[in-house]
Amino acid sequence: MTPDVRPLVAGNWKMNGLRAALDEIKQIADGVDGSLSEKVETVLCPPSTLLYVATALAEDSPLQIGAQDCHHHNSGAYTGDISAEMIADLFASHVIVGHSERRKDHAESDALVCAKAEAALNVGLQAIICVGETQAERDDGQTLEVLARQIEGSVPEGARAENTIIAYEPVWAIGTGLTPTTGDIAIAHEFLRARLKERLGDEGARMRILYGGSVKPSNAREIVAIAHVDGVLVGGASLKATDFLAIFGAYEGLLDLEAAA
Numbered sequence: 479m480t481p482d483v484r485p486l487v488a489g490n491w492k493m494n495g496l497r498a499a500l501d502e503i504k505q506i507a508d509g510v511d512g513s514l515s516e517k518v519e520t521v522l523c524p525p526s527t528l529l530y531v532a533t534a535l536a537e538d539s540p541l542q543i544g545a546q547d548c549h550h551h552n553s554g555a556y557t558g559d560i561s562a563e564m565i566a567d568l569f570a571s572h573v574i575v576g577h578s579e580r581r582k583d584h585a586e587s588d589a590l591v592c593a594k595a596e597a598a599l600n601v602g603l604q605a606i607i608c609v610g611e612t613q614a615e616r617d618d619g620q621t622l623e624v625l626a627r628q629i630e631g632s633v634p635e636g637a638r639a640e641n642t643i644i645a646y647e648p649v650w651a652i653g654t655g656l657t658p659t660t661g662d663i664a665i666a667h668e669f670l671r672a673r674l675k676e677r678l679g680d681e682g683a684r685m686r687i688l689y690g691g692s693v694k695p696s697n698a699r700e701i702v703a704i705a706h707v708d709g710v711l712v713g714g715a716s717l718k719a720t721d722f723l724a725i726f727g728a729y730e731g732l733l734d735l736e737a738a739a
């Protein structure tokens with residue numbers, strides 16, 4: 479946790495969620511509507527087909543709704559794509575860009591991720607920019623080099639702590655049940671913090687850095703207590719309202735302990 483920074487628990491449903499899952503969204507929206515939400519923000523990113531209904535379901539809840547990707551242009555002949563402006567038009571507040579599944583499956587470069595983040599910021603969305611090394615890069619001892627390159631190339635110059643969130647997601651930890659040690663997460667987050675400060679000054683010092691990769695109710699409390707871990711980006715476990723809410727609940731009592739320390 480970074481002092482005086484409000485943590486964020488984010489869920490990424492990826493390509494999961496039919497109409498039947500709307501009940502789950504409603505349960506999450508109702509479940510985060512308590513006193514803890516004054517201290518911890520939440521956002522859920524369902525597939526774009528559910529975005530409009532999800533924002534309606536979350537209307538009276540502190541739960542915010544985000545998308546999982548956007549095009550870097552506002553409109554045009556881009557069949558199948560969705561612009562940041564369209565996402566904002568549906569009352570969503572966030573968009574994930576540069577997720578490793580997009581970087582790999584759609585060959586997205588740092589420059590494209592940066593352009594997408596800029597498009598998001600230009601229409602008032604908050605950008606959740608994902609970075610993280612592959613297993614091969616980790617085995618080669620390249621982790622910090624990869625993170626430095628991705629921060630340099632994917633984060634727009636105009637990024638501010640209020641509109642930009644970084645998500646550190648080691649690719650090898652996504653959906654595998656594997657997580658780095660708390661020590662390794664701490665090293666990566668401290669490094670990211672230093673790079674962000676160097677690049678963006680005070681904005682970088684306050685920018686939230688989430689951890690993502692096999693976060694579940696059983697390991698959430700240990701992970702969110704690590705220095706410079708300002709929240710989590712949850713994939714599989716965010717699909718079940720009870721699991722998402724348990725991860726959100728991992729902050730219960732933790733922030734008071736932090737303040738008292």
Ligand SMILES: O=C[C@H](O)COP(=O)(O)O
Nearest residue numbers: 490652653691692713714
């Ligand atoms: O965006 C979320 C991440 O890819 C993590 O997914 P996971 O929690 O299923 O490992």
